[in-house]
Structure formats: structure tokens, C-alpha cells
Amino acid sequence: xxxxxxxxxxxxxxxxxxxxxxxxxxxxxxxxxxxxxxxxxxxxxxxxxxxxxxxxxxxxxxxxxxxxxxxxxxxxxxxxxxxxxxxxxxxxxxxxxxxxxxxxxxxxxx
Amino acid sequence: xxxxxxxxxxxxxxxxxxxxxxxxxxxxxxxxxxxxxxxxxxxxxxxxxxxxxxxxxxxxxxxxxxxxxxxxxxxxxxxxxxxxxxxxxxxxxxxxxxxxxxxxxxxxxxxxxxxxxxx
Numbered sequence: 173x174x175x176x177x178x179x180x181x182x183x184x185x186x187x188x189x190x191x192x193x194x195x196x197x198x199x200x201x202x203x204x205x206x207x208x209x210x211x212x213x214x215x216x217x218x219x220x221x222x223x224x225x226x227x228x229x230x231x232x233x234x235x236x237x238x239x240x241x242x243x244x245x246x247x248x249x250x251x252x253x254x255x256x257x258x259x260x261x262x263x264x265x266x267x268x269x270x271x272x273x274x275x276x277x278x279x280x281x282x
Numbered sequence: 283x284x285x286x287x288x289x290x291x292x293x294x295x296x297x298x299x300x301x302x303x304x305x306x307x308x309x310x311x312x313x314x315x316x317x318x319x320x321x322x323x324x325x326x327x328x329x330x331x332x333x334x335x336x337x338x339x340x341x342x343x344x345x346x347x348x349x350x351x352x353x354x355x356x357x358x359x360x361x362x363x364x365x366x367x368x369x370x371x372x373x374x375x376x377x378x379x380x381x382x383x384x385x386x387x388x389x390x391x392x393x394x395x396x397x398x399x400x401x
Contacts, residue, residue, distance in 0.1 A: 174326065207387040209327070216377065216391035217319075217327065223385060260327050262387070270341045271317070276326035 175200060176261050176274035183280040189249040192277045194261030195242065200272055202242040204264040208235075211258045211276075220259075221246060248279075256281045284308035284390060286378050291395030298368050298399070304361040304378030304392055311359035312336070315381035317388060318352060318363050320374040320397075328374075331363065332381065368399045 177195040184190040194206065208221035219228055221237035224244065236247045244263075248255055261274040290302040304316070317332040331342045331352040340352055351364040361378050375396050379388035 205386055209388070211327065216393055217379075217388070218391075219382075219387050219389050222382070222387040222389075226385065228385075228389065258326070262329070268341075268344065270343055271329040271332070273319075273327050273329055 174275035175265060175272035176263065178259075178261060178274035178277045180275065181278045181280065183282055184248075184251045185282045186251055186253065188251045189247060190251060190279065191248075192246045192259050192261075192279070194244045194246070194274050196244075196263060196272075197242050199267045200242075200263040200265040201239065201244055203266065206237065206239050206244040207262045208237055208246045209260045209262065211260060213258070217260070251281055253281050255279060286380065286390060286392035288376065288378055288392045288395035291376065291397045293398045293400065294368055295401050296368060296370055296399055299364070299366045300368065300397060302363040302365065302376055302378075302395060302397070304363075306359040306361070306380075309380075309390075311354075312356035314383060316352075316354060316361045317379045317381055318361075319377045319379055319388070319391075321377070321394075322371070322374040325374075330376075333361070365397070368397075370399050373397060373399045 205223045209217040211217040224239040225237045234250045258276045265272045287305045318330040333340045333352045349367045353362045375394040377394045378392045380390040382389040
């Protein structure tokens with residue numbers, strides 16, 4: 173069982189807005205930045221959001237992140253077929269010291 | 283080209299050992315924390331270990347502590363993961379990744395190397 177809790181699946185139709193939640197605790201999300209990754213099986217994961225809500229260059233502004241307390245969320249607006257992938261939240265955890273991943277959310281574009 | 287290339291994966295029997303390597307190019311390797319992440323078949327991504335610049339600080343996930351050893355050779359721009367006492371459940375694709383210095387997070391990943399633990 174993962175330290176960070178994500179819904180196992182999410183779905184939406186093209187053009188819709190979907191959100192993926194990530195719940196943690198005071199030792200991880202509550203006191204540290206949250207990062208989001210997009211992963212297509214067989215490929216290298218891609219950093220989508222860093223420091224809760226910042227986008228690396230090249231990531232469309234359809235992707236946005238937010239954090240409140242010990243929870244975070246990723247929002248994808250204007251859903252496109254190429255967004256179909258697995259999404260992971262990640263944060264540093266103080267106890268024990270190390271990075272922790274959410275279990276991943278499989279996004280399906282209907 | 284800025285890239286990470288893993289190698290060393292393969293088939294090993296339970297209880298055996300394997301050493302993974304990650305070769306970095308296109309950036310100053312010595313300036314970055316480096317990390318290993320794995321994905322078991324049908325499972326999610328799992329962080330395994332990381333190592334600070336110069337190798338003076340290391341952290342491990344509980345399942346790796348005592349069995350796996352992360353190390354680096356900055357002169358060779360290489361990261362390693364020595365895996366001992368391997369178990370069937372260690373079967374996974376192992377990725378190395380760079381931890382961004384200013385923004386945090388893993389901003390560069392390799393393509394992964396497959397480790398299969400089976401008799």
C-alpha cells in the first residue's frame with residue numbers, strides 16, 4: 173500500500189476537465205512540495221508539475237497542480253486522447269527520509 | 283545530448299546479486315542528487331534509493347535497506363545499484379533519474395533496465 177493515496181482510475185471525454193487527488197500526511201505533503209509525473213508504460217516517466225503548481229517548460233498549461241494541507245491535486249483541462257496515461261504524485265517524506273509515490277491513477281479518455 | 287542510460291539488468295535466481303549501472307551524459311553529473319525508481323509488473327512506480335553529490339548522503343526505502351547499495355562515480359558520470367539477496371518480488375524495470383537542483387523532482391529519466399528474479 174502506497175504512502176500517498178490516489179484513486180486507481182479516472183476518466184473523461186475529450187475536452188472535459190478531470191482532477192486526480194493525492195492524499196498524504198504531515199510528514200510528506202503537509203511539509204514538502206508535491207510533484208506530478210505522467211507515465212506511459214515502457215517509456216520514461218515525465219515530470220508534469222513541480223513544487224506543487226509549477227510547470228516545466230514544454231508542459232501545456234492544460235495541466236495544473238494545487239496543494240492544500242496534506243492533500244494535492246492534478247487538474248487536466250481540455251482533455252485529449254494523448255493524455256491517456258498513468259499519473260503519479262510524489263513528495264519527500266521525513267519519516268523515514270525518502271521519496272514516496274502515490275499508487276498511480278490510470279486516466280482513460282473515453 | 284542530455285541523457286541517462288541504464289544497463290546491467292537480466293535474469294537472476296532468488297538469493298542472487300546484480301549490479302545496475304546508469305551512465306550520464308550531456309550534463310555535469312557531479313552536481314546532482316541521483317535516484318533509482320522501479321516498476322514491478324502491473325504495479326506502480328516505487329522509489330528505491332538516492333544519493334547526494336559526492337556520495338556523502340544516501341537514503342533507502344525500507345524494502346531495499348540492507349540488501350541494496352547505491353553508489354556513484356563522478357569521474358565516470360555513473361550511478362550504480364548493487365542488489366544482493368534478490369527476491370522474486372524485486373522483479374521490475376529499474377529506472378535511474380536525476381533530481382533537479384533548483385526546482386526539485388526528477389527532471390531526467392533513463393529508459394530503464396529489466397531485472398527478472400526467477401528460478
